[in-house]
Amino acid sequence: MILLSTIRRILTQLRHDPRTIALIVVVPTLLITLMYFMYDGQPRVFDRVALTMLGIFPFIVMFLITSIAMLRERANGTLERLFTTPVGKLDLLFGYGLAFGGAAAVQAAVAAGFAYWALGMSAAGGLGLVVLIAVANAVLGVALGLLCSAFARTEFQAVQFMPLVVAPQLLLCGLFVPRERMVGWLQGVSDVLPMSYSVQALTEVGSHPDPTGTMWRDLGVVLGAIIVALAVGAATLRRRTP
Amino acid sequence: MDTAIEVTGLVVRRGKRAVLDGFTCAVPRGSVTGLLGPSGSGKTTLMRTVVGVQVVTSGTVTVLGSPAGSPALRSKIGYLTQAPSIYADLTVRENARYFASLYRLGASAADEAIETVGLTRAAHQLVADLSGGQRSRASLACAIVSRPEILVLDEPTVGQDPLLRDELWAHFRRMAADGATVLVSSHVMDEANRCDRLLLIREGVLIADDTPAAVKKAAGSDDLDQAFLNLIRAHEKVPA
Numbered sequence: 001m002i003l004l005s006t007i008r009r010i011l012t013q014l015r016h017d018p019r020t021i022a023l024i025v026v027v028p029t030l031l032i033t034l035m036y037f038m039y040d041g042q043p044r045v046f047d048r049v050a051l052t053m054l055g056i057f058p059f060i061v062m063f064l065i066t067s068i069a070m071l072r073e074r075a076n077g078t079l080e081r082l083f084t085t086p087v088g089k090l091d092l093l094f095g096y097g098l099a100f101g102g103a104a105a106v107q108a109a110v111a112a113g114f115a116y117w118a119l120g121m122s123a124a125g126g127l128g129l130v131v132l133i134a135v136a137n138a139v140l141g142v143a144l145g146l147l148c149s150a151f152a153r154t155e156f157q158a159v160q161f162m163p164l165v166v167a168p169q170l171l172l173c174g175l176f177v178p179r180e181r182m183v184g185w186l187q188g189v190s191d192v193l194p195m196s197y198s199v200q201a202l203t204e205v206g207s208h209p210d211p212t213g214t215m216w217r218d219l220g221v222v223l224g225a226i227i228v229a230l231a232v233g234a235a236t237l238r239r240r241t242p
Numbered sequence: 243m244d245t246a247i248e249v250t251g252l253v254v255r256r257g258k259r260a261v262l263d264g265f266t267c268a269v270p271r272g273s274v275t276g277l278l279g280p281s282g283s284g285k286t287t288l289m290r291t292v293v294g295v296q297v298v299t300s301g302t303v304t305v306l307g308s309p310a311g312s313p314a315l316r317s318k319i320g321y322l323t324q325a326p327s328i329y330a331d332l333t334v335r336e337n338a339r340y341f342a343s344l345y346r347l348g349a350s351a352a353d354e355a356i357e358t359v360g361l362t363r364a365a366h367q368l369v370a371d372l373s374g375g376q377r378s379r380a381s382l383a384c385a386i387v388s389r390p391e392i393l394v395l396d397e398p399t400v401g402q403d404p405l406l407r408d409e410l411w412a413h414f415r416r417m418a419a420d421g422a423t424v425l426v427s428s429h430v431m432d433e434a435n436r437c438d439r440l441l442l443i444r445e446g447v448l449i450a451d452d453t454p455a456a457v458k459k460a461a462g463s464d465d466l467d468q469a470f471l472n473l474i475r476a477h478e479k480v481p482a
């Protein structure tokens with residue numbers, strides 16, 4: 001009940017901001033179109049990069065939106081006030097997770113659909129699984145954004161968390177250098193970064209017509225990372241402040 | 243006399259300073275109690291403690307028989323923060339309905355609260371587009387929407403015109419008459435006169451806890467403004 005009205009409140013805030021909605025929906029599609037022209041004449045490369053990007057965009061966007069939204073709750077005093085009401089921490093965390101997860105689903109569906117039908121991206125396992133993994137990745141972005149916002153006091157700090165959290169995952173997820181060709185310790189780092197698993201899952205969907213065991217395992221790892229991030233996020237969210 | 247809020251030996255450190263240092267007071271149930279004191283004296287800090295969002299160093303704060311901040315109290319407390327704390331990107335009505343929903347109340351409770359603060363005609367406006375005074379009233383609407391048993395209001399009438407101030411105070415008095423306990427901070431002495439009791443706080447220490455009439459008598463002035471100055475200055479001369 002409180003969870004539902006919190007989700008509705010967050011979505012209503014989004015609805016009053018049509019430009020943000022437009023950016024959420026259009027930007028990934030535009031960037032994938034840009035890649036389409038960059039890799040003109042190399043359809044195999046485009047397939048691989050576009051698939052990976054479909055997992056990464058929602059993560060980055062939702063990470064940023066969530067950290068800023070949470071920071072705003074803190075800065076404008078609504079968080080302090082909410083904590084004097086019957087709202088539970090989980091109502092807030094899941095409220096953001098589900099509301100922005102829904103937005104991410106729209107984003108991923110539009111971008112993946114456009115890449116598939118308009119740009120001829122091929123994904124052997126089908127679009128549904130691509131969108132599913134993209135949404136899982138977006139929710140991971142929300143969960144990490146909620147967690148990081150606890151450590152940011154200002155917008156400047158919050159924005160700095162984005163390169164800190166996103167860049168290593170982006171560099172080590174196997175998009176630029178295949179993971180098995182990295183030096184041992186880098187592979188080890190890559191192994192503990194959740195995005196490595198979502199990119200691997202997307203690659204599996206790209207090359208296998210049926211969902212593979214590896215893909216389900218990877219998706220499970222991403223879900224596990226979401227739960228851990230939310231749990232730590234709940235633990236760092238304090239009803240009382242100094 | 244039944245006590246709604248009881249504070250004993252409260253010490254609160256913020257940063258390096260003890261903002262409240264051994265603060266003790268009691269607020270009777272069903273009363274309007276004014277919290278007065280110079281800027282930076284610790285009024286907001288005390289209110290944050292009562293609503294349970296302030297980290298406390300030592301001492302006890304009991305509200306309606308439970309420790310401040312207990313889950314059971316959260317449905318019984320309304321808190322108005324000093325700076326308006328509502329969602330600027332929602333309309334007044336959407337804000338009020340959201341806060342109503344947290345207490346499992348519906349749209350009618352929200353509309354009633356909006357009416358009480360005189361914002362019915364602006365209910366469909368985004369909070370970001372409101373005037374400063376309207377914004378603080380929108381925030382107030384969200385604090386009273388649940389008709390709480392304990393109402394903690396941090397400078398609720400700042401920026402309001404005399405007519406509205408009068409109406410809002412009439413409403414606070416009505417709520418107290420219905421059994422609610424209202425703790426309200428203010429810098430306006432003519433509002434202090436409308437309280438049942440006054441708590442005077444200076445640098446985190448309670449320097450008076452009495453009815454407005456008794457405070458005036460003790461300070462030797464019929465004018466509450468002057469009485470207040472006298473008391474503050476008297477305490478400056480005698481270092482604690």
Ligand SMILES: Nc1ncnc2c1ncn2[C@@H]1O[C@H](COP(=O)(O)OP(=O)(O)OP(=O)(O)O)[C@@H](O)[C@H]1O
Pocket residue numbers: 242256257258261279280281282283284285286287288324
């Ligand atoms: N977050 C904080 N960290 C450190 N010190 C703080 C913090 N917030 C307030 N203080 C200090 O605590 C003291 C009391 O602050 P408080 O906000 O309770 O005052 P106040 O009586 O409400 O003042 P005003 O009438 O101006 O609202 C002030 O000296 C202030 O500088």
Ligand SMILES: [Mg+2]
Pocket residue numbers: 285286287324396
């Ligand atoms: Mg204050």
